[in-house]
Amino acid sequence: MMQARDDLLAALAAAVREVAPTADFTPGFESPKLAAHGDLACTAAMALARPLRRPPREVAAALMAALQAQPAVERWVESMSIAGPGFINLQLRPAARQAVVADVLARGAAYGRKPANGERVLVEFVSANPTGPLHVGHARQAALGDAICNLLASQGAEVTREFYYNDAGVQIATLAKSVRLRALGHKPGDAAWEAEGSAYNGDYIADIAADFLAKKTVNADDRSFTASGDVDDIDGIRNFAVAYLRHEQDLDLQAFGVRFDNYFLESSLYADGRVERAVQRLVAAGKTYEADGALWLRSTDYGDDKDRVMRKSDGTYTYFVPDVAYHLNKFERGFATAINVQGGDHHGTIARVRAGLQAAGEGIPAGYPAYVLHKMVTVMRGGEEVKISKRAGSYVTLRDLIDWTSRDAVRFFLLSRKADTEFTFDVDLALKQNDENPVFYVQYAHARICSVMRQYAEQGGDVTNLAQADLALLEAPSEAALMRKLGDFPLLVAGAAASLAPHEITFYLRDVAALFHSYYAAERFLVDDPALTRARLALLEATAQIIRNSLALLGVGAPDRMAREVPSEERQAA
Secondary structure: OHHHHHHHHHHHHHHHHHHOOOOOOOOOOEOOOOHHHOOEEEOHHHHHHHHHOOOHHHHHHHHHHHHHOOHHHHHHEEEEEEEOOOEEEEEEOHHHHHHHHHHHHHHHHHOOOOOOOOOEEEEEOOOOOOOOOOEHHHHHHHHHHHHHHHHHHHOOOEEEEEEEEOOOOHHHHHHHHHHHHHHOOOOOOOHHHHHOOOOOOOHHHHHHHHHHHOOOEEEOOOOEEEOOOOOOOHHHHHHHHHHHHHHHHHHHHHHOOOOOOEEEEHHHHHHOOHHHHHHHHHHHOOOEEEEOOEEEEOHHHHOOOOOEEEEOOOOOEOOHHHHHHHHHHHHHOOOOEEEEEEEHHHHHHHHHHHHHHHHOOOOOOOOOOEEEEEOOEEEEEOOEEEOOOOOOOOOOEHHHHHHHOOHHHHHHHHOOOOOOOOEEEEHHHHHOOOOOOHHHHHHHHHHHHHHHHHHHHHOOOOOOOHHHOOHHHOOOHHHHHHHHHHHOHHHHHHHHHHOOOOHHHHHHHHHHHHHHHHHHHHOOOOOOOHHHHHHHHHHHHHHHHHHHHHHHHHOOOOOOOOOOOOOHHHOOOO
16 A cells, blocks of 8 residues: 555645645645545645635645546546545545555565655653652653653664663662661661651661672672662762662563663763863853853743843752753764653753753754653552552552563553553553553454464465465455554554654554454455465455554564453354
């Protein structure tokens, strides 16, 4: 179907040049929401009506006449019609829809992917402070960031996954203080504990303290540290605690199937002098001023609602200053495109970080970096909200979600809504084995197809060379609907990548699964006619491939068997 779409797009461009030769307009096709409206829809007539000073339906009629003279239209289009204010709807010939099956089978895992385009993209996500286990917000970031990386890579980008560690500042000092209190034998609620003010109360703090006293060695992806066991060694406690939690976070991310290409430490920005150099650049560019003993950035020059303090009167920098230095480093490393996946609480930092980058005078564009901000996740279990994990002490962890359900369920669920919408993770729903559970519904479709293929092979059928089947035999309405949806996949992936919207893949998967399950109920696959059997199995294999390709973008598995086996009465019989 992609060949048909490409040919028809060229035909449409030629028709537009004929009808409106001076118009600056790039035409395109849309997929109608209702199958009854056809396979492709064009809105060019409405866009051209004003510059041509003609009614949209009149322009549509002229475009349709020009299209009918195009060879591609004669080859691929069965009928055309004008609808509404000037839509042009195209009904494709069956051969155009059937061609998608052969295309999917020929390209396999590469279907929907584009060749390398030379674009280098840095995606920063999770970036959790090493002060505790990863929580459900980090889980949503991990799922979003990883899926966005997969989408961008599928469209030809060279993607680098980066984790930024805030290993400096007040929170790390609080972590070290909390571990030391535990090492001294104090616990939450004790007078000595309360006297210290803020501290981390989770059981993990006691675990770190016990291992520190035991002089253990911890190894994380980016560091290794051996404890001294000395409760007065506050630097040693801090370094050991950070390494300990880095290791624990590594294990959680590995369990979630998330990897990173690079770990960037906030402390390195100070050690390498990058923060100070960034400040000097802004001062030299004339974008700062002194007031009330502080150094201010003229961020209002770049759309911020007020100027921002960079260096406080006590000589310390505000937290957005190292962010500016960090993003200057990203740009200097050659990443013209940088994307940050962060919690919604970072919304207020966007304007000041971008202002600092533009003020630095390095030619960094106004929209650098791009942001994907996500909202909160509420966890429900047994009909009640779950707020506290014993290990973390104050929040539900990523590990909790995985242990209660599965990695696949957590990933799919957390990607099933737009990032900027709040999401309720229903643990009980994630465990259901029926069509109420979207990840089960999709994976069950794939397992059902695999079951049919095994059944055919058990009967002596040859499941190879299905691309050679006579696809012209696929004439049933349920087959046409399924093939039309499979043909949407390449453009859908391209659109999801461009808009950084992996939730669109979950919506698509549910549609594919629904069409397949309807097809399963409407038609038999292993029939007396061998040619028809092979044609239908070719469509099934193409459908399974699309499901695999889609789930791979989300980081979700495509099992060929499910815990709930296909009941015998549902098995397709010859």
